Structures are given as C-alpha cells and as structure tokens.
Amino acid sequence: MKNFLLNTIVFLVFLTKVQACVPTITSPRMNVFSQNSILFCDNDDTEVLSTQLYDSYQWYKQEWAAVPPGTPNPNPWIAIQGANSQTLTINGTDDLLYYFKVVVVQGACSAESQVILADGYNFGLPYLIANFEPGTFQSLGNNNFNVCNGASVVLENGFDQVYGLHTWYKCIPVGIPPVPGDPCIIPNENGDTYTATTTGFYGFWACTSYCPNICLFLDLPNFIQLNFGEWLFCSLSNPEFDSNSIKLYPNPTTQVLFVGNQSDNQKTLLKIMDMSGKVVFSISDYHYGEPIDLSTLEAGSYLLVSETEEGKILRNKFVKK
Structure with missing residues (x-):
C-alpha cells in the first residue's frame, strides 16, 4: 500500500512537471481579430510576447510564405x-x-x-457611407444631396470594425482634433453611425x-452635404400625393400629352421630371390644353408640375409607353 501511494505521488509530481512545461504565448492584443495572431498599428508599434516562468528560453521566428x-x-x-528571456518585444518594422x-x-x-503570427496592420483610412431611403433623395453631384423632409440618412464609418470613439460634425469644425464647445460638434453622438434628419x-x-x-479626420472633400426640404421630386414617393390635382390625358400616353382644359386659357410654368427628380422637359409659357410632344422621352413614369401665374402648384403623375 505504501509503495502504491509512493508511486502515485511520484507520478503526480512527474505529471505536474510535464504540464508545467507546456509554454503558451500571450500578449495584450492576441486573438483580437484571429486566433494566434496580433496586428500592429503602424511601423513604430511594438507588442510584448510573453510566456510562463521557466528555467530557460529561446525565441524563434519564421518568415511567412504564400503557400x-x-x-x-x-x-x-x-x-x-539574444532572445533568451521570458518576454520578447516585436515591432511593426522588423517583424511584420x-x-x-x-x-x-x-x-x-x-x-x-x-505558433503565432504578426499578421499585418490594423489600419484603414476612414470613409463615409450614406444610406438613403429609396425615393427620398436627389444627387446634385460632389457629395451634395437634396433629401425629402421627414426622411432620414444613416451615415456610417466604412471601417467601423477598426474605429471606436467618433466625433460627428454637422458643419466645418473649428479645429482638429475636436475643440470643446465647437458648435459643429453633434453632442452625445460618439458611435460608428449617425442618423441625419x-x-x-x-x-x-x-x-x-x-x-x-x-x-x-475625414477630410472635408469626403464630408457630405444634405439639404432637407419639400423638393418637387419628393411627391414621387409620397403616398398622400393627390393624383387628381391637375388633369392629364391620355395617361398612359405614347407620344402626345394634354394638360388641363382648353377653357383654362391660362399661361403656366410647366416641368416634367423623371423618377430621380431630374427635369427632362420645361416650358415657361405653356397654355393649358396645348399638346406636348413627348416622343423623345424614354418609356417610364414621370411627374408633371404646373405653377400658375398666381403661384398655385398643381401636380400629377403619368406614364410614357
């Protein structure tokens, strides 16, 4: 019985020593993005690799290969x-x-x-993504957009997995980095996204x-201008739009469109816009009841807007076949 206990104790001591001789590399940023890897922030960045306490150490490195x-x-x-201590400091210049x-x-x-890998750089230039509600916006070019009142635009950092704390602006900031009290700073908005209304x-x-x-800082050329208002194109997607505000016939049409009645005998400013809000036809002295030649328009849905001399605005949708 004593021999059995003695052998058991010896075995347990041996097992403990074996288990104690299984080194594991750790580091502050290990496994953040992928298993057994770390990423540098830039060329000057360093990372400390460490293992448990042992009698002696020898660190090794092997260049990555595309296989x-x-x-x-x-x-x-x-x-x-010289890498014979419990820790090893690696850097973004020599060890990438x-x-x-x-x-x-x-x-x-x-x-x-x-084995662990110094896998690359955790870095990417920030860029802005704008998510619009369909039918509620019109692009004017150069990151400038008209947006319908009541709609919203979700703005987000395209590298949200890299960046954390954000400062969102609604105009050109006073200074960079952010200056406390800057009226352009949107208060209490520090996340990856911001919903503009x-x-x-x-x-x-x-x-x-x-x-x-x-x-x-997202450079100013990459900022986005949003102009919220009651734009004419907004009626294209407005379910409450009154489709009988002005008479159009025939509708659908293949070539010629008549607006209003011949008896109206009134001049008006008339515009026709496509579904994107682009003006495809306009006339400043249209007389109600006169035929409009639409033979050059592509097939599709359009919005006609008529403004009378008294300033009254009338609208209707029509289809060109």
Missing part, C-alpha cells in the same frame, strides 16, 4: 539572437508577417509553444479601438 493550405512553409525557423514561437526548458523537460455638412473624427492613439 497553399496544408503546404509546409519553406522558410526556416531562425533562433533570435513573421511567425514566432518559444522553446523552454524546465528541469529535464523541454517543450515549444504554439436635418440640413448639414456631415463628417467625423474617429479614433481606432485597437490602436487608441491613432485618430484620423
């Missing part, structure tokens, strides 16, 4: 000269796209760690989550 999955890396493992491991010795036990010149300043010391 098919399952194919051995042809590059050799190289012992890093290298694998690392450590071989340790604890008494009679020798073992090596898992009022006119403004929108952009942001953002700091990366992974690399908190890296903050960038």
Whole structure:
C-alpha cells in the first residue's frame, strides 16, 4: 500500500512537471481579430510576447510564405539572437508577417509553444457611407444631396470594425482634433453611425479601438452635404400625393400629352421630371390644353408640375409607353 501511494505521488509530481512545461504565448492584443495572431498599428508599434516562468528560453521566428493550405512553409525557423528571456518585444518594422514561437526548458523537460503570427496592420483610412431611403433623395453631384423632409440618412464609418470613439460634425469644425464647445460638434453622438434628419455638412473624427492613439479626420472633400426640404421630386414617393390635382390625358400616353382644359386659357410654368427628380422637359409659357410632344422621352413614369401665374402648384403623375 505504501509503495502504491509512493508511486502515485511520484507520478503526480512527474505529471505536474510535464504540464508545467507546456509554454503558451500571450500578449495584450492576441486573438483580437484571429486566433494566434496580433496586428500592429503602424511601423513604430511594438507588442510584448510573453510566456510562463521557466528555467530557460529561446525565441524563434519564421518568415511567412504564400503557400497553399496544408503546404509546409519553406522558410526556416531562425533562433533570435539574444532572445533568451521570458518576454520578447516585436515591432511593426522588423517583424511584420513573421511567425514566432518559444522553446523552454524546465528541469529535464523541454517543450515549444504554439505558433503565432504578426499578421499585418490594423489600419484603414476612414470613409463615409450614406444610406438613403429609396425615393427620398436627389444627387446634385460632389457629395451634395437634396433629401425629402421627414426622411432620414444613416451615415456610417466604412471601417467601423477598426474605429471606436467618433466625433460627428454637422458643419466645418473649428479645429482638429475636436475643440470643446465647437458648435459643429453633434453632442452625445460618439458611435460608428449617425442618423441625419436635418440640413448639414456631415463628417467625423474617429479614433481606432485597437490602436487608441491613432485618430484620423475625414477630410472635408469626403464630408457630405444634405439639404432637407419639400423638393418637387419628393411627391414621387409620397403616398398622400393627390393624383387628381391637375388633369392629364391620355395617361398612359405614347407620344402626345394634354394638360388641363382648353377653357383654362391660362399661361403656366410647366416641368416634367423623371423618377430621380431630374427635369427632362420645361416650358415657361405653356397654355393649358396645348399638346406636348413627348416622343423623345424614354418609356417610364414621370411627374408633371404646373405653377400658375398666381403661384398655385398643381401636380400629377403619368406614364410614357
């Protein structure tokens, strides 16, 4: 019985020593984006790799190679000269796209760690994405848009997985980095997205989550101008639009369209817009009842807007076959 207990104790001591001689590499930013990898913030960035306490250490590195999955890396493992301590500091200039491991010795036990990769840079220039509600906007070019009142535009940082804290602006900021009290700063809006419902010149300043010391400003040419208003094209998607506000015939039409009645005998400003809000036809002295030649228009749906001399605005939709 004593021999059995003694053998058990010896085995447990041996097992403990074996288990203690299984090194694991850790680091502050390990596994944030992928298993057993870290990313640098820039060339000057450093990362400290560490393992458990052992009698001795030797760190190794191996250059990454573009090989098919399952194919051995042809590059050799190289012992890093002088890397014989519990930790190893790597940097974005010398160690990018290298694998690392450590071989340790604890008494009679020798073992090596898992392999980790310095995988690249966690960086991307910020850019703005604008998500519009269909039928509620009109592009004027150069990041300038007319938007229907009551609609909303969701603005987001295209690299939201990289950036964390945001400062959103509704006009050209006083200074960069953000200046407290700047009237252009939208208060209490610090997330990856912002929903705009009022006119403004929108952009942001953002700091990366992974690399908190890296903050960038969305350059002014990449800001977006949103002009909210009661634009004529908004009636195209308004379910409450009164389709009988002015008489049109025939509707649908193949070539000629008549507006109003011959008896109206009144001059009016008349415009025809396509579904994007673009004016495709206009006349400043149209007389109700006169035929309008639409033979040059493409087939589709259109909005006709008529403004009388008294300033009354009449509208209706029609289809060109």
